[in-house]
Amino acid sequence: xxxxxxxxxxxxxxxxxxxxxxxxxxxxxxxxxxxxxxxxxxxxxxxxxxxxxxxxxxxxxxxxxxxxxxxxxxxxxxxxxxxxxxxxxxxxxxxxxxxxxxxxxxxxxxxxxxxxxxxxxxxxxxxxxxxxxxxxxxxxxxxxxxxxxxxxxxxxxxxxxxxxxxxx
Numbered sequence: 787x788x789x790x791x792x793x794x795x796x797x798x799x800x801x802x803x804x805x806x807x808x809x810x811x812x813x814x815x816x817x818x819x820x821x822x823x824x825x826x827x828x829x830x831x832x833x834x835x836x837x838x839x840x841x842x843x844x845x846x847x848x849x850x851x852x853x854x855x856x857x858x859x860x861x862x863x864x865x866x867x868x869x870x871x872x873x874x875x876x877x878x879x880x881x882x883x884x885x886x887x888x889x890x891x892x893x894x895x896x897x898x899x900x901x902x903x904x905x906x907x908x909x910x911x912x913x914x915x916x917x918x919x920x921x922x923x924x925x926x927x928x929x930x931x932x933x934x935x936x937x938x939x940x941x942x943x944x945x946x947x948x949x950x951x952x953x954x
Contacts, residue, residue: 791871791892794879796840803842809833816842823858823865825851839896849920852907857918860890860909861954872908882906882935883919886943891919895931900924904931910942914951917942 789798806812813832820828831845859869872890883891883906891908905922921938925931942949 788871792874793876852920853918856907881932882939883908885939886910901926912946912951915953917949917951
């Protein structure tokens with residue numbers, strides 16, 4: 787789990803997914819966690835829609851649902867190890883939210899219909915508490931996407947004192 791989160795290690799993510807059982811069983815187990823954390827909408831993709839990419843990586847997860855999920859993570863004891871790992875992402879992935887000191891985040895990227903989807907979700911500290919965030923861009927390339935997310939995160943960092951925040 788740690789390598790899947792901290793280094794976006796695909797092999798580690800696949801082993802984690804496979805540890806949940808057959809794809810349909812793994813999807814149901816993942817959906818159960820999402821429901822428990824308040825996401826009643828997302829349905830985890832169990833079928834590989836776009837080979838060779840993983841089924842779970844092709845799950846449609848709205849930014850709003852990602853933000854709500856992120857807001858819940860630091861408040862749930864059973865999510866402690868996951869939330870901790872999100873604060874230890876490898877330096878090579880410190881674009882976007884990784885530019886903000888104290889951020890706990892996870893990113894994802896891959897080809898899209900337009901070009902390249904690059905996204906992150908997580909929690910950033912603010913003077914008023916924690917701010918849950920989800921950002922994404924469909925760019926022409928990974929490099930362009932990470933540059934746009936970095937500029938977005940820099941704006942968030944400059945304005946985080948005025949963003950809605952909360953605590954557990």
